[in-house]
Each structure stands twice: as structure tokens, then as C-alpha cells.
Amino acid sequence: MSNSNVSETTSTLGRTRRRVSTVLFGSDPEPGSKAIVSLGLVLIAVTIALFLVQPIFVSYGLFAFLLVVAVGWFTYQAATARLLTLIATTSTVLTIGFITFYLFYSAWPAITENGPALVTLPDYGWFFFLDAVLPVDGSYYNPAGGAVSLIPFFWGTLVVTFIAALVAAPLGVLGALFISEVAGARLRAVIKPGVEVLAGIPSIVYGFIGFTILNTFVQDTFLTDGATFLIAGLVVGIMALPTVVSVSEDALSSVPSSMGDGAVAMGATKWQTMKSISVPAAFSGISAAIILGLGRAIGETMAVAAILAGGTQFADPLFDIFHANMTLTSMIAIQYGNASQSLEHVLFVAGVILFVIVASMSIVSQYIERRLDKKLKGQA
Amino acid sequence: MSEGYATEETFTTADADAYDRWLDTTIAVGILGFVLAMAAVGQVVTLTASGDALNGVFLTLSAVVTGAVGLTAGLAALNVVAVESRRVRGVGLGLLAATLLLTAVVYATGVQLVTLFGLVLLVDSVSLVGAGIASWTGSVDTQPNASAGILTGSVFALVGFGIGAAVGGAFLDGPLYLVAGLLGAALFGVGTIVPREDIGSTLPTAAVTAVFAAVILTGAIGPDWQWLPEGLSGGFSGVIVVPLFVLFGSLFTSWSAAKCRARFGARGRQYGAFLVIYLNAVMMVAVMVSIVFFVVSRGVTYAFHGVQIGALSLLVLLAPLLVLAINRARNPSGTSEWHSAARQSFRIAPVAAIGSLAVVLVGLIVTGETLDYAFEYTVLGDGREEVPIDTVAAITPETAVGAWVLAFPTLILAVYFFRNASSLRGVGTRSPTLERVQQAVPLVGTGLALATIAYVLVGTGFPVLVTVGTGLVVAGAAAAAGATLFALSALTSGPEGLLDNAQYVPVGLAGGVTLLAVTAFLEPTVTVSPGVGPIDIVPAVALLGVLVGAVVAVAAAVARNRGGDDRVFVSQALLGLSAVCGFLTILGLHAAFTGAPVDLGVATVANVGSFDWPFVMQSYVPLGIEPGGIYPAVIGTVWLVVGASTFAIPLGVGAAVFLTEYIEQGSFTAVVETATNALWSTPSVVFGLFGAALLIPRLGDQRSLLAGMLVLGFMLLPLVLITSREAIKSVPDEYRDASAALGVSRWETIRSVVLPAAMPGVITGVILGVGRIAGETAPLILVLGSTLNTPNAADVLGNFQLLSSAPFVFNGAVMESTAALPTGIWATIAAGVSGSQSRGWGTALVLLLVVLMLYSIGIVSRTYFRRKLNYE
The missing domain is CATH 1.20.190 (Delta-Endotoxin; domain 1)
Structure with a gap:
């Protein structure tokens, strides 16, 4: 190893250390404050560790931490305040870390026990090839009998989300166009908060509405005994609508007005401007909105649980939109209460799948939004 | 921008000729059909309704339309409100004419709604054919493009495929229906794209509407029609298909007629597209209003049974409204012209209304009369059937005011x-x-x-x-x-x-x-x-x-x-x-x-007696004739919200301060941002699993209020962080610079300049976030449990204990499971026949009121502070 390499390594180390120190203590810490900040950091770490390992003794750590903060407040107030906000900031990262860890940790026994059987169909291997040859009475999910394939519920989630997307995407984009381009200022001032309020209606209320219309409305109109993917999808679509509307509206209104002015200057009508300038410019933002809306739809629990109830049969044929079984979310809500230890682990696997799907959708939509931002700023 | 639209303004206010009036009326018929079809989808009216039932519906509709159009027209004529656009005037008058005509038809012939739908579609179709041909022959002055466009063409090709496939499926065997579908697609696609725009965008629409009209009028698809696709576990009935046909037929008609009305070309496309966008917005608003209305109509009797309030208490509650109304009335109003007096009367109307209400209430106190409204609500009887009970809501002449x-x-x-x-x-x-x-x-x-x-x-x-x-x-x-x-x-x-x-x-x-x-x-x-x-x-x-x-x-x-x-x-x-x-x-x-x-002579201020709301203020009564209320659930939700806020607000605001004030944009902030957004989008039930895996084993191994508070707090954290960060970011940098120039330290600046300026935004964000978590159910089922009819409320305040050993402070109430509003609704669903649906509706209404109230407070305060920030 050459000398220059070593010095490079040490300088990288030095830079990293400086960067960490800046995050922890700030760029110019008060002299003497480092000790109390370090002590506070150590104590809060100890408190969290105590909570994880020996929760009964968490008070000792907490009281010690509070004492240090109290002392710090009267001696180095600025540094202590900074320390507290730093701890608050790390809490979000810690939370997402803990969620990831504990989901996988609790799902692990089920994964080791059942292996690929969790995501395959028994006796048939992977499900993609099997559209035509599915057995009618096959039992994919029967924890007592040892069959724990999550495929039926995965499929349920997929169908419900697909129907929801058919409702939410076109209506949502039209709604966003209305708010951002068509409506006058006064109408916008009423409709925009209205959409927000629509987003605020709790999902259990939608669920209760869905639950009560099953036996009358749905039997009349869709000729089934009640619960269907179709109704669940429609309800979830209405629920995802506000997310799509407000996020695409943000994307549309972030298109610089100079672009629209240019089109108007060319003699284009408002609709031509919308169709050929605003929507293409905001296209990636609109797709991010749809992805976010789909994320909401996938994670939606109570409405789906109330409408679809607790069926475990796989849809047959696959595109039977009048079928009803649980989705990944509703199976957790419905079954967790009276699940055996091993079934609980299986439910955690469902949670892991959900978490991974939705988190990656969120990351993708963030990436798209950031790119849109950069693009529009570059042009403005 | 304004120059570009100036011509448009003159265009829409230009005089209308007969062709325009005809198309305005066609658009109006389309809108009317759209609204009626929505009512039929929601089963407000049944398709088979005729005679008195249908007469009533149309009478109401005529009254509503006459009132709306009449009042607007009257005010416009008096110059109080400005309705300049000929198109709006035309469509308004068209609506009035069409509604009255349809009402007359219903009264005269006694047709069923389904037949009426067919007739309306037929009229739409004929009217469009006429409009298209009139333009094509050059009898009216239009500026059509050479073609209706590829986009319109593909939409109609899709519709054509559907019609072809459906007709093929009805008359042919096997996969031939696909061939018929493709044939239909080709026919409609070519028919739309090839001819000049005035033909290409009217005749295909007319054809689609005519097909819908034909199947409905001939009874091929009526209310009794059923289609059960092979192998599926359900199907479609005419009850839903006919209204959907009318919905789409009306939408197409309005769109086409709008294109004609603006004489085709770029302006025609704009008017058509805008009309569709408007109708979509109307539909969204209608869905929202009907959801709220549905919950209110189902839950209102149960939720408000036996409500009583003293007249004096009500007077006290009127005071803030009075101040609001006075503020509104104080606004200056326009010129000395006479119609500004009319505007002024709208301003002072609220004050007058409150004044008269106050006099009525004082009258109650003086005369000692009770103002009451008797109604009945249903409870679950012994045999699982809903039993009606008489009850009354009243304003009593009581002079006690609740503390x-x-x-x-x-x-x-x-x-x-x-x-x-x-x-x-x-x-x-x-x-x-x-x-x-x-x-x-x-x-x-x-x-x-x-x-x-x-x-x-x-x-x-x-x-x-x-x-x-x-x-x-x-x-x-x-x-x-x-x-x-x-x-x-x-x-x-x-x-x-x-x-x-x-x-x-x-x-x-x-x-x-x-x-x-x-x-x-x-x-x-x-x-x-x-x-x-x-x-x-x-x-x-x-x-x-x-x-x-x-x-x-x-x-x-x-x-x-x-x-x-x-x-x-x-x-x-x-x-x-x-x-x-x-x-x-x-x-x-x-x-x-x-x-x-406290006795004040004429009135008393007392803890109890002047206001009684049994559903919210009573616990469940297990064996009573009346089952009492949901007090434990209300208290549970309050404590959940309080606990979650205490946990999440300091963390969220602190993190927002750190990210905006203490650290530059870099890899650390990027990590935190990604984590926050991931937390925001994590499904609520996953939070529940997380709580069940991390919290419950460490908090006494049972479902508890504390676990619920913490899990909701974790959910609230990203909401508070995101909104607070925005609020802090929106504080102008001049504030910080000015403070720094005075030699104030960074922390002092944050504490006494940045945070006070950002506080309104932060509070708004917190209120909206709290509104969101107040209705969360899925995580609570896992960490709090859901119980039907809890008789006891959690007494958190009375259960604090100091211990001499760890954990030193202990509260028995938060370590136990309790009821909450959303879990109460879920318990009703989960209980199936043994759960009282009417009670569930009452709970849903109370939950909806709580959430909507939080949202409206949040939104109003945000609007207020934003406006203030912009003016300053």
C-alpha cells in the first residue's frame, strides 16, 4: 500500500468524522457543550436500548436523560435545544428502521418454516403459468392443514387495486385539471378544501357504508350474494381519488405560467394549452400522483375488510370480479386477533410484502417528483 | 394571459341565434339526463317508478330548477349578480324548459322512468343529427376542422367495439362476437375520423345514443334484464346497466352539443372538453355530499335521541356566531346605487337571523315554554330485530348554563x-x-x-x-x-x-x-x-x-x-x-x-343539567330499554388523540426545526426525507403490526390504550413533520437576517422569531394530522382491540400512581384496553347480526362530525393565516 493511499484514507476518515461532528454538535459548538451533548446522546441511546431489552427499567434511563437535559438547559441552552431537535430528527429514521426490523424479525419464523410455499401455489409452483389449470376446490390457504399460500390474498389486493385505479386515475386527473385550470378563483377556494375533506373521511365510515349496502344495493345490481371485489374496488377508488386529485393538481400548478403564456401568445385556446403544454409538462408529476394513489389503495384496510369479509378461497377464474376473499391488508386486520403463534408469523409475512411494495412505490414516486422539479426549474 | 382570452369573452357574450338556442337546450337535456342517471345509479329513484312516485320526483326537480334558474335570472336582471355569458344563460333557460317539459310528460302520460330515459336519449340523438347536418349543409356559419381527430376517433372505436361485441354476443355463437366487436370499432373509428369534424363528432355520438335509446325503448335491456357471464359468481342487472347507458349517452351528447355550440374548431373542442371536466367535478362533489348526507340521514336519529339544551346555554353558544356575523356585516359594501343595498342586505342577514333566534330563545325563557321535536329511533331488540323507540329533542326554558x-x-x-x-x-x-x-x-x-x-x-x-x-x-x-x-x-x-x-x-x-x-x-x-x-x-x-x-x-x-x-x-x-x-x-x-x-339571580352556572346529549354523554346500559350511548368510546378517542399528539408533536416540530434551521441540505437530510415519506405512505395496518411486535410485549403483554397512543403517534409523526417543515420554510429569510444582524444567537432567533412566525402553520398541520389519525382503525384493532358496547370509560386522570421502584410512575388505565369510536364501528361490523346497525350509524356520524370538524377548523385557520401572510 502506497503512502498516498494511506493519507487519502485518513483524510476521508477525517472528513467523515468532521461531517458526523457537524451533524452532532453543529459547525461551531459552544465551548464545553460537547460533553453534555454527548452525555445526552448516550443516555437517550441507553434509554432506547433499555426499552428494547428491559422495558421495566426504562424509567432510569429516561429520568437520567431528563436530568441531563434539565442541567443542560440552564447551562448550555442553545446546545441542549439543538440536541433535542437532533434527537427528534433521528426519531423518524429510527422508526422506519424499527418497523423494517421488527416486521422481518417477526416474519422470519414463518419464512424459514414455510419457505417458498408462502408465495407459490401448493403442488403447482409459481402461479403465473397456471391461469387455465387452476383446480376449483384447491385449498391454498388453510393454516390448520398447513397450507399457507398468500397468493389468493395477493391476487385480491391486485384486483381491488386495479379496479380502484380504473376509477381514481381518470376521474382524479380530470378533477385536478378542473381545479388547476378550469375553475375560477372562488370555485377553487371551495373545491380544493372539499377534496381535502373527502380525503379526511375515515376509511371505517366508507367500510360501514359498503357493509350496509351489500345486502340490498349490490344484490339488486350485481346479482351476487353480497361481497365482491368490484364493490371493494369502487369504494377504494373513491377513497384514493382525493390523493390523486391533490397531488396531480400540485404537479399541474407547478408548471411555470410562462409556458402557458407562450402558448396563449401563439393564439392557442385554453384547452389546447392544457392538452399540449400543461399535461405533458406535468406528466411525470401526474404519474407520481397515480402511483401514490395506488399506494393508498393497496394499503387500504378497513373498507376492504368490512366489504370483503373473511373468505380464503382463490378467485376462479382469476378475473372473477364478483368473487370475494381477503386482501393482504384485511387478512391482517381480521385474523390477527385470534391467530395462533405460527399464523401470526404468516400475517407478518403479509405485512412485509405490503410494506416493501408500498415503500418502493413511495420511493419511485419521490424520484419522479424530484426529476419533474429539476426539469421544470431547468426550463423556468 | 388576459389579452388572449379577451376575444373569447366577446365570443361567449355575442348574441345567440336559433341554432345556438337549440344546442343550448340539447346540452341542458344532456346535463339533466346525467343528473337523473346519477340519481338512478344511487337508487334515489327506481327505474320502474311511475305515476305518483315519479310525479313527486319530477315535481321536486322542477321546483329546484325553477327556483335556482329563476332566482339567478331575477338577480341577474336586477344587476345584483352578473351573468354575462350567453351560453350560461342559454343552458340555464334550456334546463328550465327541459325540466318543465319532462315533468309535463310524466304527469300527462304516466310513463315509467326507464321509458322516459329512452325517450330522452332518442331526443338527444335526433337533435345531434340535425345539428351536424345543419352545419354540414352550410345552413349555419361554422368553422369545422377537416377531421374530429385521432383521440376522439380512438374513443369512439372503443365504444364501437363494445357495442359490436355486445350485439354480436347476443346474436352470434362462440368467439364470433370478437369479430363483430372489431367491425363495430372499425365502423365507429372510421366514421369519426374520416368525415369533416361537424359530421365526425355528431353522427357517431348520435348513433351511440340511438343504440342506447333503442335497447331501452324496445325493452331489450330493461329493469328485469340480467346478464350472468359464464363462470363468474355474479353479473349485471338492468337496474345498474340502464342508468349507466343514460349516464354515458348524456355525457356524449353534452360533449357533442357543446362542440356544435361553439361552432367546432379549436373553440368547439375547448367547450366540449370543459363541459366534460365540469360534469366530472359535479359528479365528484355529488359523491362527496351524498356520502356525508347518507351517513347523516342514517345516524341522525340515534345520535341525537333525547338531546336537550337550556335556552340560556344556547344563547351563550350564539355569542361567538354573533361576533362572526357582526364582523361580516361591518365590511363596507359598494356604491350608493340601489342594487348595492341588496348586497348589503346579504351582509347583515346573519346578524338579523341571530337576532331573531335570540329573541325566540329569550321568549322561551320568559314564557317557560319548551320547544321540542318528537321523533323515533330504532334500537336492537331481544330478537335481533330493530325496535323503534319514541324520543324527543328539546330546547328547554331552563336558565342554568353549563359550566x-x-x-x-x-x-x-x-x-x-x-x-x-x-x-x-x-x-x-x-x-x-x-x-x-x-x-x-x-x-x-x-x-x-x-x-x-x-x-x-x-x-x-x-x-x-x-x-x-x-x-x-x-x-x-x-x-x-x-x-x-x-x-x-x-x-x-x-x-x-x-x-x-x-x-x-x-x-x-x-x-x-x-x-x-x-x-x-x-x-x-x-x-x-x-x-x-x-x-x-x-x-x-x-x-x-x-x-x-x-x-x-x-x-x-x-x-x-x-x-x-x-x-x-x-x-x-x-x-x-x-x-x-x-x-x-x-x-x-x-x-x-x-x-x-353559581347562582346569579336570573341564571345559574352549574356543572350539570342545562345540556344533555345521551348518545355522547352516557355509557352503554346493558339491560335497559334504551341502550344508552358511547361515552367510553368518545373518551377513548379523546385520550388516544391527546396521547398521540403529546408524543408526536414535539418530535415532529423538533425535527422540522433541525432540518430547516440547523443543517444544510445534504445526505443526512435526504435520508430523513426519504424515511419521512416512507413513513407517510406506510399502510396503517403495518403500523399496527409494528405496534404488536415492538410495543405490546414491552407494555405488559396486553392490548392497551398506551400502545394505541404510541402507534397513532408514530403515524402522526410524518404528518406533523412535513407540514411543520413547510411552515418553518415559509418564514421569510429577512426575519432571520434581521435577528442575526441584531446579534441574536441562532437558538434565540429560532425561539423568539422563527417559531412564533411559523406557529399558525404548525398548528394547522397538527389539526389536519390529528383529524386523520382520529379515524384510524386498522392499527387500533391490533394494539387496542375492539369491543362492542363498553360500559366503562377509561379514567386516566384518576389512576396515576407513584411507586417507589421502577417504573416509578404507573397508570393502570392506560395499560388496559378501552373503547374508541372507530373500533366501535368495526366491532359492530364484526358482530354481524348481533351488532346494532342503527347504533353503528350513530357512532359513524359522531366520528364523521369529529373528523370533519377538525378538518374544517384546520382548513379555515390555514386559509386565514395564509391570507394574512400574503397581505403582510
Whole structure:
């Protein structure tokens, strides 16, 4: 190893250390404050560790931490305040870390026990090839009998989300166009908060509405005994609508007005401007909105649980939109209460799948939004 | 932008000819069909309705349309509102004509709704054919493009495929229906794209509408029609298919007619597209309104059974509304022209309404009559059937005012008046007395507050402590009285005194209110049996304060009316009013804390009796005839929200401060941002799993209120963080720079400049976030459990224990499972037939009210503060 390499390594180390120190203590810490900040950091770490390992003794750590903060407040107030906000900031990262860890940790026994059987169909291997040859009475999910394939519920989630997307995407984009381009200022001032309020209606209320219309409305109109993917999808679509509307509206209104002015200057009508300038410019933002809306739809629990109830049969044929079984979310809500230890682990696997799907959708939509931002700023 | 649209303006207001009126009416028929079809989808009217049932529906519809169009037209004619656009006028008149005509048809022939739908579609179709051909032959002046366009063509190709496949499926065997579908697609696609735009965008629409009309009129698809696709477990019935046909037929018709109306070309496309966008918006609003309306209509009887309120309490609750209405009425209104008088009457209408309502209420008190409304609500009987029970909602002539009913509105008003008064710092001269009062008030207040804390911790185990405490209360009240009277001394030398000793008013009144408030909090901690002997000094001083505040307010108002330095007098009047409200709040708090009613001669302030809402204020009664209410669930939800907020708000705001104020954009912030957004989008049920895996094993191994609070807190965290960060970011950098230029340290700047400026935004974000988590259900099922009909509410305040060993502080109530509003609804669903649906609806209504109230408060405050920020 050459000398220059070593010095490079040490300088990288030095830079990293400086960067960490800046995050922890700030760029110019008060002299003497480092000790109390370090002590506070150590104590809060100890408190969290105590909570994880020996929760009964968490008070000792907490009281010690509070004492240090109290002392710090009267001696180095600025540094202590900074320390507290730093701890608050790390809490979000810690939370997402803990969620990831504990989901996988609790799902692990089920994964080791059942292996690929969790995501395959028994006796048939992977499900993609099997559209035509599915057995009618096959039992994919029967924890007592040892069959724990999550495929039926995965499929349920997929169908419900697909129907929801058919409702939410076109209506949502039209709604966003209305708010951002068509409506006058006064109408916008009423409709925009209205959409927000629509987003605020709790999902259990939608669920209760869905639950009560099953036996009358749905039997009349869709000729089934009640619960269907179709109704669940429609309800979830209405629920995802506000997310799509407000996020695409943000994307549309972030298109610089100079672009629209240019089109108007060319003699284009408002609709031509919308169709050929605003929507293409905001296209990636609109797709991010749809992805976010789909994320909401996938994670939606109570409405789906109330409408679809607790069926475990796989849809047959696959595109039977009048079928009803649980989705990944509703199976957790419905079954967790009276699940055996091993079934609980299986439910955690469902949670892991959900978490991974939705988190990656969120990351993708963030990436798209950031790119849109950069693009529009570059042009403005 | 405005230049580009100027021509459009003249275009829409240009005179309309017969062709235009015809198309306006066609658009109106399309809109009418759209609305009726939505009503049929929602089963507000059934397809088979005819005769009296349908007559009633159409009579209502005509009344609504006549009223709406008539009022608007009248106001437009009188120049009160401006309706310039010929198109809007035309469509409005068309709506009126079409509605009246259809109503006449329904009355005359007694047709079924389904036949009427067919007829409407047929009329649409014929009208469009006429419009298209008139344009094509050149009888009217239009500017059509060479083709209707690829986009329109593909939409119609899709529709054509559907029609072809459906017809093929009905008459042909096997996969031939696909061939028929492709044939239909080709026909419609070519028919749309190839001809000139005026034919290409009217005839295909007319054809689609005609096909819909034909299948409906011939009865091929009627209300009894059913289609059960092979292999599927359900199918479609005519009950839903016919309205959907009408919905789409009407949408297409309106779109086509709009294109014709704007004479095709670029303008035609714009009008058509905008009409579709408008109809979509109307549909969204209709869905939202009907969801809320549906829940209200189902739950209102159960939720409001047996509600009673005293007339005087209602009067008190009217006070904040009155202030709002007065504020609205104060806005200046236009010119001296006569129609500005009409506008002015709209401004003062709320004041007038409140005035008349108040007189009615006073009338109730004077005559001793009760205003009541009798109705019935249904409960679940023994045999799982819904049994109706008679109940009544009433306004009683009671003159008792509930303690909290008094305290809440007056507190809001006190804060409102106080915020609107400007600080009188530096006005008038400073006398030594003023200095002394200004120094004494904080000292006495702190002393009393410390005493309160001491009494909470120590309790009143020894008799001597009670005596000392009583003495402290008397001393505090006396000090408050002294401070209040000090404010009065500004009045002794008339208006000059008010100006010269301007600061006596704020210092004295604020000091009095503060001291008495602290005393009121001290009171319940020291009295064993409240309301004995000298304890009543607190309400006495409060009444004195009300009097003094009123005198100050009146004096300042009179001084202002006589002319003088306006701003000082206005502020003093506002401060006087604020003090009146503040002292009334303390009066309410006194009654609430001690439980002793305060008799004011004409009225009493009491803890119970003036307001009764059984559904919210009673627990479940297991074996009663009436099953009581959901008090435990309401309390549970309140504690969940309080706990989650206490946990999440400091963390969220702290993190927002750190990210915006302490650190540059970099890899650390990127990680935090990604984590926050991931938390925001994590499904709620996953939070529940997380709580079940991490929290429950560490919190006594059972579902508990504490676990619910923490899990909801984790969900609230990203919401608070994101909104607070935005609020802090929106504080202008000039504020920070100015503070730094004065040599203020970074932390001092954050504490006394940035955070106060960002506070409104932060509070708004918190309210909206709380509204969101208040209705969360899925995580609570996992970590809190869901129980039907809980008889006992969680008593969190009464269960704190200090222990000598770890964990030192323990609360039995938060370590147990309890009820909450959303889990109560879920329990009703999960219970199936043994759950009372009417009770579920009542719970859903209360939950919806709570959430919507939080949302509207949040949104209104955001609008208010945003506007303020923009004006400043």
C-alpha cells in the first residue's frame, strides 16, 4: 500500500468524522457543550436500548436523560435545544428502521418454516403459468392443514387495486385539471378544501357504508350474494381519488405560467394549452400522483375488510370480479386477533410484502417528483 | 394571459341565434339526463317508478330548477349578480324548459322512468343529427376542422367495439362476437375520423345514443334484464346497466352539443372538453355530499335521541356566531346605487337571523315554554330485530348554563378580542403605581401556581393545609380584585384619563384575569368540600371583573364616539370585552372544577343539567330499554388523540426545526426525507403490526390504550413533520437576517422569531394530522382491540400512581384496553347480526362530525393565516 493511499484514507476518515461532528454538535459548538451533548446522546441511546431489552427499567434511563437535559438547559441552552431537535430528527429514521426490523424479525419464523410455499401455489409452483389449470376446490390457504399460500390474498389486493385505479386515475386527473385550470378563483377556494375533506373521511365510515349496502344495493345490481371485489374496488377508488386529485393538481400548478403564456401568445385556446403544454409538462408529476394513489389503495384496510369479509378461497377464474376473499391488508386486520403463534408469523409475512411494495412505490414516486422539479426549474 | 382570452369573452357574450338556442337546450337535456342517471345509479329513484312516485320526483326537480334558474335570472336582471355569458344563460333557460317539459310528460302520460330515459336519449340523438347536418349543409356559419381527430376517433372505436361485441354476443355463437366487436370499432373509428369534424363528432355520438335509446325503448335491456357471464359468481342487472347507458349517452351528447355550440374548431373542442371536466367535478362533489348526507340521514336519529339544551346555554353558544356575523356585516359594501343595498342586505342577514333566534330563545325563557321535536329511533331488540323507540329533542326554558358551555365560547371570544386589540405599550405616561402592579402580578401569579403544583403532589392530608390553602385562595382572589379595580382607576378623570393612563387598562385587566385564573386552578386542589363559606369569593371577584370590563369597554366606546384618539380607545374597548369574556370563562371553570353551582339571580352556572346529549354523554346500559350511548368510546378517542399528539408533536416540530434551521441540505437530510415519506405512505395496518411486535410485549403483554397512543403517534409523526417543515420554510429569510444582524444567537432567533412566525402553520398541520389519525382503525384493532358496547370509560386522570421502584410512575388505565369510536364501528361490523346497525350509524356520524370538524377548523385557520401572510 502506497503512502498516498494511506493519507487519502485518513483524510476521508477525517472528513467523515468532521461531517458526523457537524451533524452532532453543529459547525461551531459552544465551548464545553460537547460533553453534555454527548452525555445526552448516550443516555437517550441507553434509554432506547433499555426499552428494547428491559422495558421495566426504562424509567432510569429516561429520568437520567431528563436530568441531563434539565442541567443542560440552564447551562448550555442553545446546545441542549439543538440536541433535542437532533434527537427528534433521528426519531423518524429510527422508526422506519424499527418497523423494517421488527416486521422481518417477526416474519422470519414463518419464512424459514414455510419457505417458498408462502408465495407459490401448493403442488403447482409459481402461479403465473397456471391461469387455465387452476383446480376449483384447491385449498391454498388453510393454516390448520398447513397450507399457507398468500397468493389468493395477493391476487385480491391486485384486483381491488386495479379496479380502484380504473376509477381514481381518470376521474382524479380530470378533477385536478378542473381545479388547476378550469375553475375560477372562488370555485377553487371551495373545491380544493372539499377534496381535502373527502380525503379526511375515515376509511371505517366508507367500510360501514359498503357493509350496509351489500345486502340490498349490490344484490339488486350485481346479482351476487353480497361481497365482491368490484364493490371493494369502487369504494377504494373513491377513497384514493382525493390523493390523486391533490397531488396531480400540485404537479399541474407547478408548471411555470410562462409556458402557458407562450402558448396563449401563439393564439392557442385554453384547452389546447392544457392538452399540449400543461399535461405533458406535468406528466411525470401526474404519474407520481397515480402511483401514490395506488399506494393508498393497496394499503387500504378497513373498507376492504368490512366489504370483503373473511373468505380464503382463490378467485376462479382469476378475473372473477364478483368473487370475494381477503386482501393482504384485511387478512391482517381480521385474523390477527385470534391467530395462533405460527399464523401470526404468516400475517407478518403479509405485512412485509405490503410494506416493501408500498415503500418502493413511495420511493419511485419521490424520484419522479424530484426529476419533474429539476426539469421544470431547468426550463423556468 | 388576459389579452388572449379577451376575444373569447366577446365570443361567449355575442348574441345567440336559433341554432345556438337549440344546442343550448340539447346540452341542458344532456346535463339533466346525467343528473337523473346519477340519481338512478344511487337508487334515489327506481327505474320502474311511475305515476305518483315519479310525479313527486319530477315535481321536486322542477321546483329546484325553477327556483335556482329563476332566482339567478331575477338577480341577474336586477344587476345584483352578473351573468354575462350567453351560453350560461342559454343552458340555464334550456334546463328550465327541459325540466318543465319532462315533468309535463310524466304527469300527462304516466310513463315509467326507464321509458322516459329512452325517450330522452332518442331526443338527444335526433337533435345531434340535425345539428351536424345543419352545419354540414352550410345552413349555419361554422368553422369545422377537416377531421374530429385521432383521440376522439380512438374513443369512439372503443365504444364501437363494445357495442359490436355486445350485439354480436347476443346474436352470434362462440368467439364470433370478437369479430363483430372489431367491425363495430372499425365502423365507429372510421366514421369519426374520416368525415369533416361537424359530421365526425355528431353522427357517431348520435348513433351511440340511438343504440342506447333503442335497447331501452324496445325493452331489450330493461329493469328485469340480467346478464350472468359464464363462470363468474355474479353479473349485471338492468337496474345498474340502464342508468349507466343514460349516464354515458348524456355525457356524449353534452360533449357533442357543446362542440356544435361553439361552432367546432379549436373553440368547439375547448367547450366540449370543459363541459366534460365540469360534469366530472359535479359528479365528484355529488359523491362527496351524498356520502356525508347518507351517513347523516342514517345516524341522525340515534345520535341525537333525547338531546336537550337550556335556552340560556344556547344563547351563550350564539355569542361567538354573533361576533362572526357582526364582523361580516361591518365590511363596507359598494356604491350608493340601489342594487348595492341588496348586497348589503346579504351582509347583515346573519346578524338579523341571530337576532331573531335570540329573541325566540329569550321568549322561551320568559314564557317557560319548551320547544321540542318528537321523533323515533330504532334500537336492537331481544330478537335481533330493530325496535323503534319514541324520543324527543328539546330546547328547554331552563336558565342554568353549563359550566363548560359557558367556559368554551367565552374563552374563544376572550382570545379573539385580545388578539385584535393592539398593544398599548408606550402609550400614555408611566406612573410608579403602574410599575408596582406590573411587578407584583407575575410574582403573585407564580407563587399561586407553585402552590397549586405543591397541593397536587402533596394533597390535603392535614387540616392545616386546607386552612392555608383557603387562605391562599382568598389572597389570590383579593389580589385579582385589586388588579381589576386598578384598571378602573384609569376612568376617574374621564377620556383624558383613559389616554393619559392608557396602560392601566391592559395591565390591570390582564393581571386580574391571570391571577383569578390561577386561583381558580388552585381552588379544587385545596378544598375538600367545595362551595363552603369564603370559597365563593372566586365567582364574586369574577362578577366584579365582568362589571369592570364592561364599564371600561363602554367608557372607551363612548370616548371614541365623542372623537379622540381612535386606536387607543378601540383597543381599550376590545380589552374590556376580552376581560368580560375572560372573567366569564373563569366563572365557568370555577363551577366545573368545584362542582358548586353559581347562582346569579336570573341564571345559574352549574356543572350539570342545562345540556344533555345521551348518545355522547352516557355509557352503554346493558339491560335497559334504551341502550344508552358511547361515552367510553368518545373518551377513548379523546385520550388516544391527546396521547398521540403529546408524543408526536414535539418530535415532529423538533425535527422540522433541525432540518430547516440547523443543517444544510445534504445526505443526512435526504435520508430523513426519504424515511419521512416512507413513513407517510406506510399502510396503517403495518403500523399496527409494528405496534404488536415492538410495543405490546414491552407494555405488559396486553392490548392497551398506551400502545394505541404510541402507534397513532408514530403515524402522526410524518404528518406533523412535513407540514411543520413547510411552515418553518415559509418564514421569510429577512426575519432571520434581521435577528442575526441584531446579534441574536441562532437558538434565540429560532425561539423568539422563527417559531412564533411559523406557529399558525404548525398548528394547522397538527389539526389536519390529528383529524386523520382520529379515524384510524386498522392499527387500533391490533394494539387496542375492539369491543362492542363498553360500559366503562377509561379514567386516566384518576389512576396515576407513584411507586417507589421502577417504573416509578404507573397508570393502570392506560395499560388496559378501552373503547374508541372507530373500533366501535368495526366491532359492530364484526358482530354481524348481533351488532346494532342503527347504533353503528350513530357512532359513524359522531366520528364523521369529529373528523370533519377538525378538518374544517384546520382548513379555515390555514386559509386565514395564509391570507394574512400574503397581505403582510
